[in-house]
Amino acid sequence: MPQPDHTEARGAETSSTAPEKPVRHPAPPYAVDEMISAKTIAARVEDLARDITRHFHDTEQLVVVGLLRGSFVFIADLVRELRLPVEVDFLEASSYGDAMTSSREVRIIKDLSGEIAGRDVLVVEDIVDTGFTLSHVTQLLRTRSPRRLEICALLDKPSRREVDIRATWTGFEIPDEFVVGYGIDYAQRNRNLPHIGKVRFLG
Numbered sequence: 001m002p003q004p005d006h007t008e009a010r011g012a013e014t015s016s017t018a019p020e021k022p023v024r025h026p027a028p029p030y031a032v033d034e035m036i037s038a039k040t041i042a043a044r045v046e047d048l049a050r051d052i053t054r055h056f057h058d059t060e061q062l063v064v065v066g067l068l069r070g071s072f073v074f075i076a077d078l079v080r081e082l083r084l085p086v087e088v089d090f091l092e093a094s095s096y097g098d099a100m101t102s103s104r105e106v107r108i109i110k111d112l113s114g115e116i117a118g119r120d121v122l123v124v125e126d127i128v129d130t131g132f133t134l135s136h137v138t139q140l141l142r143t144r145s146p147r148r149l150e151i152c153a154l155l156d157k158p159s160r161r162e163v164d165i166r167a168t169w170t171g172f173e174i175p176d177e178f179v180v181g182y183g184i185d186y187a188q189r190n191r192n193l194p195h196i197g198k199v200r201f202l203g
């Protein structure tokens with residue numbers, strides 16, 4: 001849920017004494033306006049896959065790492081366009097803001113199932129917002145000495161960046177809008193929309 005109210009939303013769901021037991025608040029009423037169509041996304045995924053295939057043309061086997069949960073739709077479409085020997089793995093990280101200090105903390109909830117030492121790795125992310133999640137995850141994976149490690153992000157909100165990190169390949173740069181769909185949620189909803197939509201709060 002990488003949104004303009006990111007810190008607030010995460011802070012609201014996280015008690016300072018028991019962050020592992022979030023308190024859920026109902027979302028206010030909202031509508032979703034289409035921002036990037038399913039057709040436009042599909043065309044861009046083909047372009048990205050072509051570039052990634054070219055970059056890793058000599059790979060023995062590319063380990064494609066999806067960051068859960070938001071990347072599950074993107075990674076499913078992307079790997080089917082890669083003309084490479086591919087293996088798929090997943091990692092789940094959870095980041096949340098500390099409302100008192102506005103600092104960020106990223107925890108690994110589910111680590112990779114396989115080894116990446118000496119291997120080619122592509123990290124697949126749905127959206128880069130502050131950059132904390134991607135920065136933490138890539139630093140961690142680099143300590144495991146992959147042969148090559150590159151990043152593919154579907155969406156990038158450069159205006160929100162707090163950490164100096166950039167994906168090797170980006171699908172779309174977007175303004176600081178609250179987006180959902182194609183894997184991205186608002187309060188765990190709308191991940192199943194086939195397009196990227198912009199949230200418009202009602203009332």
Ligand code: PRP
Pocket residue numbers: 001002067068069070071093094095125126127128129130131132133134184185
């Ligand atoms: C979202 C998104 C990215 C991250 C980006 O994940 O999927 O992983 O936030 O934000 P950042 O650049 O500010 O770190 P979220 O924690 O909402 O979990 P999800 O993937 O399960 O939706």
